Amino acid sequence: MELNWLPLKDHGDETCRLIAVEGSLDIPFAVERVYYFCRTDSAARRGGHAHKELQQVFVCLNGSCTMLLDDGKERQEVRLCDPCQGLYVGRGVWREVYDFSPDAVLLALTDRHYAEEDYIRDYDAFLKWVMA
């Protein structure tokens, strides 16, 4: 599956990076919610679900982690390690996140508030939902 990387401009200088993300300009939606993974253990394994409607952009602010994306036809692993690159993950994509470095901070920007009914947490149910 094709990965949708969104380049984010670095306004910083030689002492510091400064990266701004403007909703509906740098990313294709207005941001409704922000969450982040941090202080990760090497055993941390997140995701393991898809969303029916939610759109997200993931930015690894520090360290690195691996994300598995699966659209029901193809699956792809990608390493996130650059705070100047957002990874857009749209509707109906199964994701898993693992192999966090100890210093990893993974930011998620989303277009909706948290809603458990938007989740598909069972992989077989996800495949059925994609095929329907």
Ligand code: TYD
């Ligand atoms: P979940 O989305 O399953 O986490 P992950 O993507 O890491 O697998 O959420 C785990 C728990 O955290 C779940 O009980 C709901 C809660 N949660 C919120 O309350 N708000 C949020 O924005 C998120 C992402 C999770």
